[in-house]
Amino acid sequence: MPLQHVGLAALYGPDFHKDPGQFDSDVAMQIERGLSWRGVEVAAALGASSAISAAFAAFFANLTSFWHRPFPVSPGPWYNLAQK
Numbered sequence: 771m772p773l774q775h776v777g778l779a780a781l782y783g784p785d786f787h788k789d790p791g792q793f794d795s796d797v798a799m800q801i802e803r804g805l806s807w808r809g810v811e812v813a814a815a816l817g818a819s820s821a822i823s824a825a826f827a828a829f830f831a832n833l834t835s836f837w838h839r840p841f842p843v844s845p846g847p848w849y850n851l852a853q854k
Contacts, residue, residue: 772804772811775800776812776815779807780804782797782801783801783804786801
């Protein structure tokens, strides 16, 4: 969530400072939290996000057989039951 909060703060921080009432209370809390993050914390969150992405990519790279059939499958004899 830190990256989402920081992103919201980057996009809407100036408008939030002008008039916080224009934002939903949940979004306002996220913007406030994003404005409070330090650079070191954001860098750590980016590092964790990158590590998680790399782990998922490595895991799913070896699972290609789950994404498609490993051999052709033809329909059974039930495919023409409606024609009888």
